[in-house]
Amino acid sequence: MTGTRWPDRAAAERLLKGEDTDTPLGRLLAHARGPAAPHELLGEHEAAAMFRAGGSAPPPARARRTLSRVLTVKVAVVGVLLTGSGLAVASATGTLPMPARDTPRPAPAVPPRPPAATTGVRDQQHAPAGTPGAPATAAPTERAKGPDEHARSPHPSGNTAHPTPARKNDNTPGPPEGKGP
């Protein structure tokens, strides 16, 4: 059946028995049956322990599987770290574009705006849905974002650096404005 096609039976048997190492395929098969690599013998102590226990020693087997599981977990953790570290580093260095970092600071600068009629109109255009009313209400809503986002910031230092003034300004936006003008 295979007599007419390559490899014929004799050639095939020579390949399968490792007697042909002169052809590319013969060399490939020689690699497949190549010498034992150190990592292939790592289980010897475990197997010897099984042997001493007469084949009734799951503890070493469990230890082995635990080891491989630990390795798997390690790989998974490394993966998480690789994807997570970018965030961690970015936020630690402040390069993460957290809106909270920027909005609370400009927030104190907003109060001057409401008095001007033009800015009020602009605010209305920016947030027509939330602030259908007067331009005066537009400014507080804008500033109201400040404390929420600020609280979400993962940086304790960022929160404590200027927290009190920012919150005071934000929590009591109405009165100063009302009194100011």
Place this chain on the structure above:
Amino acid sequence: MVEPASAAGPADLSGAVAAAQDGDEGAFRDLFREVQPALLRYLRGLIGDDAEDVASETWLQVCRDLPGFSGDYANFRAWTATIARHRAMDHVRRLRRRPSVAIPVEMLADLASGADTESEAVEAVATGAAIALVASLPAQQAEAVLLRVVMGLDAETVGRILGKRPGAVRTAAYRGLRRLATLVPEESP
């Protein structure tokens, strides 16, 4: 074909089999060192990355059933291959799939050249790549080639392990070789 029952490789450890059955741990370690690499490669071709776990289960059963075993070293190799196969089938059943083995394509040219595998590490990588390539064959061809080439068993023994006629094993192995030859690059010079 004129060879004895099984072409099991250079060493005949039939004495070690008998000694291990008498409780000689050193003899058992000799057997392990000779058989485990082949067993691991066979299992890697069958089930990929979980080969080590299944090999471990295989040795546990070998240790348990060794007192009842009877035969020489060639029989011992066939016996361990049979146990490994059953454990691998259990494993695949648990997984409900045939795991895939990734072939490092960039290794193919080096595999065929046979030139630069002097270091242990390079040889280990070449071996792994060769096994991965064999594992890429259709399942029956892959297993026939693995058992014959890696475990060093003859067609009759492989037939007993697989529950097939030796002729069917030969056909599967030859087809596997033919397919492998198309995957291995010809010599460039």
